[in-house]
Amino acid sequence: MSHLEVFLPDEAATGRLARRLAPHLKPGDVIALRGGLGAGKTTFARALISALNGSDTDVPSPTYTLVQTYDTPGLTVFHFDLYRLDDPDEVMELGWDETMDGLALIEWPDKAGDHLPQWRLDLTLEQTVDGRTARLEAFGEDWQARLHGI
Structure with a gap:
């Protein structure tokens, strides 16, 4: 496993x-977004989806819908917020x-339990x-190689 740390002074x-x-990024990728309330998970997701879309994109927090889907050029993005899940198996009902x-993109990934992919x-x-x-933090050789290019 390899990792990279970056200081972010502002949004x-x-x-x-x-x-x-x-x-x-490519189809099949999983990014587990970790951090406490207000740490910037949704801010990062919003910026990433906008970058993939090539323009500013309205990305509301999926706190109540649990998942939002975005069709960006070449890649469909599934933005999950699992904070309100009671049981890991409930992720199967979310597509x-x-x-x-x-x-x-998965906020509160630990709520997915064993459904969270090992390679991410x-x-x-x-x-x-x-x-x-x-x-x-890269999990899997493919992610480790790509992390070195970032």
């Missing part, structure tokens, strides 16, 4: 990180299996006194 830096990551041909990129956001840090 613009979060957007730059998303734009750096976007060209490296979990449909994400195999797209990109799954974990992005952990943590607030600091002067901004936030992003830690990207």
